[in-house]
Amino acid sequence: MANAQRIMTLYDVPMWESIERRKMALPRCSACGTFRYPPGPICAECNALDYEWAEVSGNGTILSWVVFHRQYFDDHPQPYNAIAVRLAEGPIVVSNLVGDEPDGSWIGERVTITYRRHLDRLQHAFTLQNQKSTQLNRGEDA
Numbered sequence: 001m002a003n004a005q006r007i008m009t010l011y012d013v014p015m016w017e018s019i020e021r022r023k024m025a026l027p028r029c030s031a032c033g034t035f036r037y038p039p040g041p042i043c044a045e046c047n048a049l050d051y052e053w054a055e056v057s058g059n060g061t062i063l064s065w066v067v068f069h070r071q072y073f074d075d076h077p078q079p080y081n082a083i084a085v086r087l088a089e090g091p092i093v094v095s096n097l098v099g100d101e102p103d104g105s106w107i108g109e110r111v112t113i114t115y116r117r118h119l120d121r122l123q124h125a126f127t128l129q130n131q132k133s134t135q136l137n138r139g140e141d142a
Protein backbone atom coordinates (compact mmCIF):
# COMPACT_ATOMS: atom_id res chain seq x y z
CA MET A 1 0.00 0.00 0.00
CA ALA A 2 1.13 3.57 -0.57
CA ASN A 3 -0.08 7.10 0.00
CA ALA A 4 -2.57 8.67 -2.41
CA GLN A 5 -0.69 10.79 -4.96
CA ARG A 6 -1.65 14.06 -6.60
CA ILE A 7 -1.51 14.34 -10.39
CA MET A 8 0.41 17.51 -11.13
CA THR A 9 0.12 18.91 -14.64
CA LEU A 10 0.99 22.39 -15.85
CA TYR A 11 -2.59 23.48 -15.11
CA ASP A 12 -2.82 21.90 -11.65
CA VAL A 13 0.16 23.68 -10.07
CA PRO A 14 -1.53 27.14 -9.73
CA MET A 15 -4.62 25.47 -8.21
CA TRP A 16 -2.54 23.67 -5.57
CA GLU A 17 -0.66 26.91 -4.86
CA SER A 18 -4.02 28.67 -4.28
CA ILE A 19 -5.08 25.88 -1.93
CA GLU A 20 -1.82 26.36 -0.02
CA ARG A 21 -2.89 30.03 0.43
CA ARG A 22 -6.36 28.81 1.63
CA LYS A 23 -8.00 30.61 -1.30
CA MET A 24 -8.83 27.92 -3.85
CA ALA A 25 -8.81 29.29 -7.38
CA LEU A 26 -9.71 27.72 -10.72
CA PRO A 27 -9.26 28.83 -14.31
CA ARG A 28 -12.27 30.90 -15.48
CA CYS A 29 -12.90 31.23 -19.20
CA SER A 30 -12.26 34.79 -20.39
CA ALA A 31 -14.89 34.42 -23.14
CA CYS A 32 -17.88 32.89 -21.33
CA GLY A 33 -16.97 32.83 -17.62
CA THR A 34 -17.19 29.04 -17.20
CA PHE A 35 -14.88 27.65 -14.51
CA ARG A 36 -12.63 24.75 -15.52
CA TYR A 37 -12.19 21.77 -13.23
CA PRO A 38 -10.02 19.90 -13.45
CA PRO A 39 -7.91 22.84 -14.64
CA GLY A 40 -7.21 22.53 -18.34
CA PRO A 41 -6.18 24.38 -21.47
CA ILE A 42 -9.58 24.78 -23.17
CA CYS A 43 -13.12 25.76 -22.18
CA ALA A 44 -15.54 22.81 -22.28
CA GLU A 45 -18.41 25.21 -23.04
CA CYS A 46 -17.07 27.44 -25.82
CA ASN A 47 -13.62 26.03 -26.74
CA ALA A 48 -11.89 29.33 -25.93
CA LEU A 49 -8.28 29.13 -24.83
CA ASP A 50 -8.03 32.34 -22.78
CA TYR A 51 -8.65 32.23 -19.03
CA GLU A 52 -7.76 33.89 -15.77
CA TRP A 53 -7.39 32.36 -12.31
CA ALA A 54 -10.34 33.28 -10.09
CA GLU A 55 -10.98 32.42 -6.45
CA VAL A 56 -14.07 30.29 -5.85
CA SER A 57 -16.57 31.10 -3.10
CA GLY A 58 -16.09 27.72 -1.45
CA ASN A 59 -19.85 27.22 -1.18
CA GLY A 60 -21.47 24.18 -2.71
CA THR A 61 -23.93 21.32 -2.46
CA ILE A 62 -23.20 17.62 -1.96
CA LEU A 63 -24.22 15.64 -5.07
CA SER A 64 -22.98 12.24 -3.90
CA TRP A 65 -21.14 10.65 -0.99
CA VAL A 66 -19.63 7.38 0.20
CA VAL A 67 -17.99 6.14 3.40
CA PHE A 68 -15.15 3.66 2.78
CA HIS A 69 -14.76 0.88 5.32
CA ARG A 70 -11.77 -0.64 3.54
CA GLN A 71 -8.32 0.92 3.46
CA TYR A 72 -6.89 1.59 0.00
CA PHE A 73 -4.09 4.03 0.89
CA ASP A 74 -1.76 4.31 3.88
CA ASP A 75 -2.73 7.96 4.38
CA HIS A 76 -6.48 7.25 4.39
CA PRO A 77 -7.25 4.93 7.30
CA GLN A 78 -10.80 3.60 7.27
CA PRO A 79 -13.46 4.64 7.76
CA TYR A 80 -13.21 7.79 5.62
CA ASN A 81 -15.62 9.54 3.32
CA ALA A 82 -15.55 11.01 -0.16
CA ILE A 83 -18.06 13.57 -1.40
CA ALA A 84 -18.82 15.07 -4.79
CA VAL A 85 -19.61 18.78 -4.35
CA ARG A 86 -21.09 21.06 -6.99
CA LEU A 87 -19.47 24.41 -6.31
CA ALA A 88 -21.62 27.54 -6.56
CA GLU A 89 -19.46 28.40 -9.60
CA GLY A 90 -20.49 25.16 -11.35
CA PRO A 91 -17.61 22.64 -11.25
CA ILE A 92 -17.94 19.32 -9.41
CA VAL A 93 -15.07 18.69 -6.98
CA VAL A 94 -14.35 15.42 -5.17
CA SER A 95 -13.28 16.04 -1.59
CA ASN A 96 -13.96 14.96 1.99
CA LEU A 97 -16.54 16.07 4.55
CA VAL A 98 -15.01 16.96 7.92
CA GLY A 99 -16.78 17.79 11.18
CA ASP A 100 -20.40 16.90 11.70
CA GLU A 101 -22.01 14.40 9.34
CA PRO A 102 -25.66 14.59 8.30
CA ASP A 103 -28.15 12.07 9.58
CA GLY A 104 -29.41 9.91 6.71
CA SER A 105 -28.57 10.92 3.15
CA TRP A 106 -25.89 13.57 2.62
CA ILE A 107 -27.21 14.50 -0.84
CA GLY A 108 -28.35 18.10 -1.09
CA GLU A 109 -26.51 19.27 2.05
CA ARG A 110 -24.98 22.75 1.72
CA VAL A 111 -21.26 22.84 2.47
CA THR A 112 -18.41 25.34 2.75
CA ILE A 113 -14.78 24.80 1.91
CA THR A 114 -12.12 24.48 4.55
CA TYR A 115 -8.48 23.48 4.38
CA ARG A 116 -6.56 20.88 6.33
CA ARG A 117 -2.99 19.68 6.47
CA HIS A 118 -2.50 16.29 4.83
CA LEU A 119 1.06 14.93 4.71
CA ASP A 120 3.21 17.65 3.10
CA ARG A 121 0.39 19.79 1.72
CA LEU A 122 -2.88 21.54 2.40
CA GLN A 123 -5.96 19.93 0.92
CA HIS A 124 -9.48 21.22 0.54
CA ALA A 125 -12.26 19.63 2.51
CA PHE A 126 -15.82 20.72 3.24
CA THR A 127 -17.93 21.28 6.34
CA LEU A 128 -21.69 21.40 6.66
CA GLN A 129 -23.03 24.95 6.55
CA ASN A 130 -25.43 23.96 9.33
CA GLN A 131 -23.11 22.34 11.88
CA LYS A 132 -25.07 20.44 14.54
CA SER A 133 -22.81 21.78 17.29
CA THR A 134 -23.52 25.37 16.16
CA GLN A 135 -27.22 24.65 16.10
CA LEU A 136 -27.03 23.21 19.61
CA ASN A 137 -25.14 26.27 20.80
CA ARG A 138 -27.94 28.46 19.46
CA GLY A 139 -30.53 26.28 21.16
CA GLU A 140 -32.04 25.05 17.88
CA ASP A 141 -33.05 21.51 17.04
CA ALA A 142 -30.13 19.25 16.09
Ligand SMILES: [Zn+2]
Pocket residue numbers: 029030031032033034043044045046047048
Ligand atom coordinates in the same frame (compact mmCIF):
# COMPACT_ATOMS: atom_id res chain seq x y z
ZN1 LIG B 1 -15.84 29.51 -22.39
